[in-house]
Amino acid sequence: MTGLDRFLAGTGPIRSASLKRFPFFYVRLKHRGPDWSGLYQHGDCFLSHQRLAIVDPASGDQPLFNEDKAIVVTVNGEIYNHEELRKRLPNHKFRTGSDCDVIAHLYEEYGEDFVDMLDGMFSFVLLDTRDNSFIVGRDAIGITSLYIGWGLDGSIWISSEMKGLNDDCEHFESFPPGHLYSSKEGELRRWYNPPWFSEAIPSTPYDPLVLRRAFENAVIKRLMTDVPFGVLLSGGLDSSLVASITARHLTGTKAAKQWGAQLHSFCVGLEGSPDLKAAKEVADYLGTVHHEFHFTVQDGIDAIEDVIYHIETYDVTTIRASTPMFLMSRKIKSLGVKMVISGEGSDEIFGGYLYFHKAPNKEELHRETCHKIKALHQYDCLRANKSTSAWGLEARVPFLDKEFINVAMDIDPEWKMIKPDQGRIEKWVLRNAFDDEENPYLPKHILYRQKEQFSDGVGYSWIDGLKSHAAGHVTDKMMLNATHIFPHNTPTTKEAYYYRMIFERFFPQNSARSTVPGGASVACSTAKAIEWDSTWSNNLDPSGRAALGVHVSAYDPQLPTSVATGKVPTNIINKMPRMVEVSAPGLTIQS
Secondary structure (H helix, E strand, C coil): CEEEEEEEECCCCCCHHHHHHHHHHHHHHHHHCCCEEEEEEECCEEEEEEEECCCCCCCCCCCEECCCCCEEEEEEEEECCHHHHHHCCCCCCCCCCCHHHHHHHHHHHHHHHHHHHCCEEEEEEEEECCCCEEEEEECCCCCCCCEEEECCCCCEEEECCHHHCCCCCCEEEECCCCEEEECCCCEEEECCCCHHHHCCCCCECCCHHHHHHHHHHHHHHCCCCCCCEEEECCCCHHHHHHHHHHHHHCCCCHHHHHHCCCCEEEEEECCCCHHHHHHHHHHHHHCCEEEEEECCHHHHHHHHHHHHHHHCCCCHHHHHHHHHHHHHHHHHHHCCCCEEECCCCHHHHHCCCHHHHHCCCHHHHHHHHHHHHHCHHHCHHHHHHHHHHCCCCEEECHHHCHHHHHHHCCECHHHHCCEHHHCECCCHHHHHHCCCCCCCCCCHHHHCCCCCCHHHHCCHHHHHHHHHHHHCCCCHHHHHCHHHHCCCCCCCCHHHHHHHHHHHHHCCCHHHHHCCCCCCCCCCCCCHHHHHCHHHHHCCCCCHHHCCCCCCCCCCCCCCHHHHCCCCCHHHHHCCCCCCEEEECCEEEEC
16 A cells, blocks of 8 residues: 655644644645545644555555554555564454554564564554654665654654655655664664675675576565556566566466456657667567557656656756656556556666676675665655656565565675676676576567666657757856855756756755755766776766767767767757657557
């Protein structure tokens, strides 16, 4: 069940102004959970929730309670092992069939240490009315979004999105993944402590069958749903594997009995984009009911302000990739689908970004993957969660399954090193694990398709068009003063400046701009990895095409900067068709 929680706790009498404004979260955050609204008050503590009903739609409304209603919980997320956890609570009586119903009872039985027992994605607030204490928790990687804020009157606020806090808090920040906040201790502590977190170099030999089974299990557990669902399919390795495994195991599941055993797949792109072509081929191979969503550069540009408002960032890569996902999510929801399974996280775990071709040794590669996973909540997780939640759609990400990450990050990173002379391209360990000659998961050329970042794969002219549009709104004179206007995370390109202006209009607080990471990047690298190739410092663009000498369609270093970075003349953009078309067998939607 995906919903939205907002929590207010005071240390004394709460200001009447706060109480009057508190219900306004229904307006600001209702998009995340349009199915039901819940509000609960105990003393100076308030819990509110907007529900997107996925599991047990009939009776799982929130807040949720234990038997005597002394423990109150609001949750955003999914607990995939809830049936197993119920068996460990034989003396407890559950009010609903909701997967999140176990949380209040686990707390009653095990105290604050229950969090590590949860297998899923979640953000929750739990109020213990017996002593007026509360705890706040977020899943291991930060798949679901969560923020914490503090008011001048001593109040503490929790919200799934920043826009729920920015009017009432003197300071707010992103709630760190894998952490728990306890009001009794008044501080955060990390509950998620896997072996890889220390960044020690593992030495476990690579076993393709162990890796395959771990990922198949991660996908299968995410088929838990009581509503129509599908898979996001770009035609790249990660989403194609997700689709293939889902199609194999869908038959016989509760979801198949309710909604049919033929899987629905969804793809978005500009007309003629690499992803559309590859996704159609995979869909035909797997036999899915495939839905293609076409958008134009202008359609994306027109949506930029809404995208930045919803995803709450000014990070260039995230905005580039969020926009097509945002447009696609609206179309998916219009078809009656409420949940999708997606392929985020694989590139961080396996060193799949093209800049990993230049990793100097296995130690550097492993440390970079650790850093990338730890930062996912600021990038791809934020994009996947908020781009879909903007339209009341839930995204599940099996590559970020706790058990799967433990298996994948325990492999000796020597196996993840890219060695073209040995036929080992990026993510070879994953590709090889699913290279089954007898019962193939995917066609060979799809299984070994070069990594294409989502913002590139939807069509190269998408990024080129964004840069050209920004250049028409940000002057050279504006860029000269950028350090004075934006001293924190100063934008270094016109595109970044353009996004920053929009962000600041929606979120002008110092706290807001501090939630967004900064630093140089090439092809989605960390700043540290830029040191792997001296030429990269002259071509700092997060697009995969900035990986010169690696990407088959890399920017031409011999071209002038304006051309190499894809600044398409405005007259070309304006001539692009404005039709958005959605097509599938028996279905055509045009707008």
